[in-house]
Amino acid sequence: MKITFLGTSHGVPAADRYCSCSMIETGGALYFIDAGAPLIDILTRRGEDLRAVKAIFTTHYHADHTDGIAPLANLFTWYYKETDVDIYMTEKTAIDAIRAYMAGQLDHLEEDRVRFRLMTDKTAFDDGRLRVTPFPTRHLAGQGRPAYSFLVEAEGKSILFSGDLSGRLAENDFPRYALDHSVDLMICEMAHFGIDEVSPYLERCRAKTLLFNHVFPLGKLEGIAALDMKWGYPIRAVADGDEIVL
Numbered sequence: 001m002k003i004t005f006l007g008t009s010h011g012v013p014a015a016d017r018y019c020s021c022s023m024i025e026t027g028g029a030l031y032f033i034d035a036g037a038p039l040i041d042i043l044t045r046r047g048e049d050l051r052a053v054k055a056i057f058t059t060h061y062h063a064d065h066t067d068g069i070a071p072l073a074n075l076f077t078w079y080y081k082e083t084d085v086d087i088y089m090t091e092k093t094a095i096d097a098i099r100a101y102m103a104g105q106l107d108h109l110e111e112d113r114v115r116f117r118l119m120t121d122k123t124a125f126d127d128g129r130l131r132v133t134p135f136p137t138r139h140l141a142g143q144g145r146p147a148y149s150f151l152v153e154a155e156g157k158s159i160l161f162s163g164d165l166s167g168r169l170a171e172n173d174f175p176r177y178a179l180d181h182s183v184d185l186m187i188c189e190m191a192h193f194g195i196d197e198v199s200p201y202l203e204r205c206r207a208k209t210l211l212f213n214h215v216f217p218l219g220k221l222e223g224i225a226a227l228d229m230k231w232g233y234p235i236r237a238v239a240d241g242d243e244i245v246l
């Protein structure tokens, strides 16, 4: 399984960082966690086979995690007719908004091929190649809205994507799964809390490697570099274009 970081910025893009988007390749298929980057443009420039795109999982309905969805769904609908994708959004209002955006320009939607699905804490995706299990986070709890971490499993390996967490890392909001289970990789956001606030969890974390993305402000990169191997496992920050093979 190969993970490529297509977008590693937080809520605002930077000169060399798109907003959140991670690509997972396994068994000849492509999956994505979040699509805050201009995903269809990036895939086209990379020369990816768009028929390999099987599913996109968004962690929550914030623009830096979802802005790439509508342009991709639009082109998959009217131009790239051989595509077939499941697009998971966390709120019905998000699905309704994208449907309305597309319906305003297109004669008809092709929801047999470009399928919008509501992600809930009961969702269990498993297509035989990749399994995704959501865990709620408290990122949007103050607004009574959902947000998720995702456990992604393929080829006997496991990755925990934290999604966005709560401000100042509210008690127990660090994904419990990574404290209770060994995972091959954890990809953790770093915009809503400080290094001091996340360190007690990193000390107990059972990830074999931990990568920070969604870093804000970028001045934290120096502090992140100082965490590497502090608790016996690699910790570093990623940038756009970085790849890791599990």
Ligand SMILES: [Zn+2]
Binding pocket: 010, 011, 020, 062, 064, 065, 164, 214
């Ligand atoms: Zn975010």
Ligand SMILES: [Zn+2]
Binding pocket: 060, 062, 139, 164
């Ligand atoms: Zn957010």
